[in-house]
Amino acid sequence: SKVVKGEEPFDAAAVLTALQALHANAEKVDVDALFPAGSDTGGDTTASPKIWEDMAGFKATNAKYVADVKAAAAAAPADVDALKAQFGAIGSDCGTCHQTYRVKKG
Numbered sequence: 001s002k003v004v005k006g007e008e009p010f011d012a013a014a015v016l017t018a019l020q021a022l023h024a025n026a027e028k029v030d031v032d033a034l035f036p037a038g039s040d041t042g043g044d045t046t047a048s049p050k051i052w053e054d055m056a057g058f059k060a061t062n063a064k065y066v067a068d069v070k071a072a073a074a075a076a077p078a079d080v081d082a083l084k085a086q087f088g089a090i091g092s093d094c095g096t097c098h099q100t101y102r103v104k105k106g
């Protein structure tokens, strides 16, 4: 994010390492284990009830994020413009899922 905003210089190796870590972490997200049936009530959470109402949609949204982050790591962006293209897809995946499946705490 800082590289895309111009707050840090572009370093292809560092960017690739960060994208690979993001991808590895994304692959670890096991929706069934993290959002089991019955865990939709209580607790300190901003997870929306919509996750359990539309589990297939939530999984598809997560799968798109994992695919985009995998593609970004595989593309190994060579300059900041290439990174921006990859980062745009990833960032919009974060926002799309949060808008639909996360509630704001008041």
Ligand code: HEC
Pocket (backbone or CB within 6 Å): 044, 045, 046, 047, 048, 058, 061, 062, 063, 065, 090, 091, 093, 094, 095, 097, 098, 101, 102
């Ligand atoms: C498939 C859906 C999905 C995607 C994609 C997603 N998130 Fe989230 N995110 C959630 C949900 C649901 C929560 C709320 C979890 C809870 O409170 O139990 C959350 C919570 C968070 C939190 C707060 C964590 C905390 O401790 O309260 C941060 C920060 C966050 N997401 C960042 C991101 C970023 C950055 C991305 C993209 C790189 C991203 N998320 C992609 C669903 C998603």
